Amino acid sequence: MDLINQKILLNLPDGIELFIKREDKLHPIVSGNKFRKLKYNIQEAKKLGHTTLLTFGGAFSNHILAVAGAGAEFGFKTIGVIRGEELASKVNQNPTLFKAKELGMDFYFVSRSVYQEKESESFVIELKDRFGDFYLIPEGGTNKFAIKGCEEILTEEDKQVFSHVVCAVGTGGTFSGLINSSNEKQQLIGFSSLKGAFLSDVIRNFAEKTNWEINDDYHFGGYGKVTDEFIHFLNSFYNQTNIPLDPVYTGKMVFGILEMIKNGYFAPKSKILMIHTGGLQGIKGMNFALQKKNKEIIQYDKD
Template sequence: MIQEIEQYFPNNIQLFIKREDLLHPIISGNKFRKLKYNIEEAKRLNQTTLLTFGGAFSNHILAVAGAGAEFGFKTIGVIRGEELEDKISENPTLAKAQELGMQFYFVSRTAYRDKEEPSFISHLHEKYGDFYLVPEGGTNYLAIKGCEEILTSTDKECFTHIVCPVGTGGTISGLINSSTEKQQLIGFSSLKGAFLSEVIRNFVSKTNWSINDNYHFGGYGKVTSELIHFLNSFYSETTIPLDPVYTGKMVFGVLDLIKKGYFPENSKILMIHTGGLQGIKGMNFALQSKNKEIIQFYEN
């Protein structure tokens, strides 16, 4: 589903958003795309367990738990932060993942940094037996194959610019691979630092893309009062909910760049809504504890 943002924009610019958040109630947005072919591969290999990694409010953790429940897999989540083990009921993401059948293994932040080391993976196999490993955030070649399906043939013909939020680089890599050479792709980084470009180059050969890291609002998972106020105002004007970690920062950035004259005349821009709305509840808990404005449109 594509919705037009019906506001006045200078230079005959048109702005649209693709509602990937509506694909599935649990496995929403880019997580649905990233898991599609990984689920097929796990079935092909006759695996019965999915194991993956994530933090306290990870969209990916919940999506894998949802995929396991829907497609008949056991699921294991290796969770960053030992202190969370006794606080599952206080964490809406982990509580829902557990409700969907996910088993947790809580590790220290130091140990978590070694999660890709062969010795750590061997330890996990000793503990849990055989499993299909899905990387943190879900990004691998099969995930990128799924993300290549976000753009339809009509999208490739109609839009001059494709923009999306960037976390691990998988979604934008898929979009780049399926784009036309005439289109420009812009990824809005949710993290500090410019290292994502190097990651993306491992998956793409085209050069019609760039990463903008000016709208991370302090870094991954960080928000400001300005951003929260923007999310509430945008919903009031459009009825489109945005998450504060990824899509909300992207939309803020696109609108700001339009005001600054970044996009050429007659640009037709498609923003990709990558989901992540489940994380709002946890974000609101944190904001309320600091007596700050909360995201007002989320009730789930």
């Protein structure tokens, strides 16, 4: 499915043109890069005869909701192993978990220390003893099937038209897929949503080219962290463009790109394509946290 690249009609210097690929419009629930990551995982699960999908995530995980939505649409039972035992009594107050539950997902709440063992063989064996056989999708969805799906984001025209392709980076799967499918003359920039310069090593495990870099200057304090300036930016950008951005991933990427343009990073007449990876469902959770602190909220709260 090819999406129209929407031009950002802002007053940019040096003839620079900025576009955004609205991957957030791919599916109402399995949004953006989650749609891409799950596409071939679903096919593999069916091929292997599985009827249950099991995955991992936190309180407001886009991935948890996407797996629940995919399971409901394609006839799989879904299980979410959720970080934080205290959330077991708060499902109805959590918009992400409540929607995943409505879509049929069962939850297994574990402590943060147990959650850290999610990739260990012994923990997976314990989960199979508890739930029976399942198709395991890692936290965030990144594996070889996810990367294969993300390699389909760029069209042939995208590879010829744009000098730069930029994307927010969490687990590295989407960015790796973009790198693999890119034109080697293009420059790819990944904006880390995490604090700490370790993503490059992760991406090298999946990416086949070297035409990329990771920028970790715009995480605003770490994963899921925001500032008053950043929230004000999200609202201002929406008022100017009518494009909603999520506060964890894409919003930070767009903030970073505009700052880099302002600081003269890009050559004149550069054509930059930003990838909107979805995640808008997380706005409700972010606004809940902001309201408790009497802070400005994101004005375009997604229904």
